[in-house]
Amino acid sequence: MSDITVAQALTTAFLTGEPDLDQIVDRWSVTLGRRWRWLRPLAVRLLANLDEADQRREVAVAWFLFLDRGFQRACDSHDLDVAQWIHITRPPMRPIAAARDWQVPSICTPGELADWLDVEPNRLEWYADLRSLESYWPQNKLRHYHYRLLEKRFGQVRVIESPKPRLKQIQRQILTGILDHIPPHPAAHGFRRGCSISSFARPHVGKRIVVRIDLQDFFPSISHLRIRALFLSLGYPQQVAKRLAGLCTNVVPLDTWLGDCGNRSTFGPSGVQRLYSTPHLPQGAPTSPALANLCAFRLDCRLAALANSAGATYTRYADDLAFSGERDFERVAHRFHLHVCAAVMEEGFRVHHHKTRRMRRGVRQHLAGLVVNERLNVCRQDFDRLKAILTNCIRHGPQSQNRMAHPDFRGHLAGRIGFFESVNAAKARRLRALFDQIAW
Secondary structure, eight states: OOHHHHHHHHHHHHHTSOOOHHHHHHHHHHHHTSOOTTHHHHHHHHHHHSOTTGGGOHHHHHHHHHHOHHHHHHHHHSOOOOSOOOOOSSOOOOOOGGGTTSOOOOOOSHHHHHHHHTOOHHHHHHHHTTTOGGGTOSSGGGOSEEEEEEEOGGGOEEEEEEEOHHHHHHHHHHHHHTGGGSOOOTTBOTTOTTOOHHHHHGGGTTOSEEEEEEBTTTTTTSBHHHHHHHHHHTTOOHHHHHHHHHHHOBOOOGGGGBOTTSOBOSSSOHHHHHHHTSSBOOBTBTTHHHHHHHHTHHHHHHHHHHHHHTTEEEEEETTEEEEEESHHHHHTHHHHHHHHHHHHHHTTOOBOGGGOEEEETTSOOEETTEEOSSSOEEOHHHHHHHHHHHHHHHHHOGGGGOTTOOTTHHHHHHHHHHHHHHHOHHHHHHHHHHHHTOOO
C-alpha cells in the first residue's frame, strides 16, 4: 500500500478522538492492525511540532506524517497495510485550551450546522460558496451581496459588500450565537459593547507624544484561511469550520470594477483588485467587525507588550492604532514605529504609511476625529461644519442640506449630535438648540 494512503488512514484516525498520546497510539494500532514500536515516537513528534490549531487541520496532520523521516523509514522497512479505516461519523469538538470556557454551541457536522442555522443542507452549501461562485454568477439575482465602490484619499478604494437579507440573517445568528461569546483583546475598542471612539482615545489624553498608525485594507487583508483557523481553534471540526468561514467571507466579482462602458474602473489599483478577488472579510457583513477583532488578537498582544516595554499606552479602534507616552517614549518613538511596522507585517497586515502621525504636545493631537491634547474634545472643524449645516437647515430647509441623499436625514443629524453629547455636553447643547429650531 502506498505511503500516502497509510498517512491518510493515520490522519483520519488521529482526528477521530482526543489528542491524548495513549489514545492516539491505540487508534493507530487499530488502523494498522498491529502496535508498531515506532507509533508512539511518531505521535510524540506530531504533538510536539504541531500547535493546537494545526492539530485540527487535516492537511497539516497528513503532510506532517507523510514528510516525517521516522514514518518514511517505517514505510520503507515494513509492508504496511491499513487493517481498518476509522471513519469519522461525528467528529468531536476540540477547542484549544484558552477556548474551553467560552460558551459556544456544539456543532460537529455540516448537517448540524444547517439545523442550527435553520437552512436546508443544499442551501447551506450555496450560501457558504466554498468554490467562490459569487465571482462567476452572471446575474445579480444569484449573487449573495450588493456592491458599492467608494473612492478614498491617496488613490485608494473601498468596496462595500452588503449581504442580501437571508445571508445577513445567517451572519447575525453566527454573530450572536458564536462570536459574541468570544472576548477580544482589551486594547480593542471598536465594535465592542461598552466601548466607543471615546474609550479608544481617552487613555491618550494629556500625553507628551501620541503616535497614530493606520492599517491598510484591514478587512480584505483577512483571508478565508484565517477565519477558518479561528473557527477551528474554537473546536469546530474541519468541515464545519470551513462552512462557517465560507458564510463569513466573500469574493468580489470582476465586473464590480468595470465602468458603465465596460472599461476597467479608474480607481482600484490591480493590487487592490487581487486582494478583493480572493475570499476575504466583506466590509458590510454583520460578522466582519467581530471577526476582524478576533483575527487581530495576536497582533494586539504583540503591540500591547511592545508598548509596555517602551513605557507607552496602546489602544486600537478597527484599523486605527494609537500609542502614547511621556518623555521616555518620546525619545524612542521613531525606532518604536519601525518595530510596530515589523510586527504588523509579520501578522499579515500592512501599514498605511501616508497616514502615520507622530504628534507632540505642541501640535493638535487627534485620534479618530477627537482631540486629546489636554482633555477629550471634538475637532473644531467638525463642530463648525455641523453648526453650519444646522443653521442652513433653519434658514433654507433641511432638504437643501441633504447633499448625500440620506433616507433619514433627521436621524442622521440627531446621531451626529448624539456623538457630540458623548464627548462635549456643552457644545452639544448648542447644537441641540439649533436642531430643535428646524422645521421638519
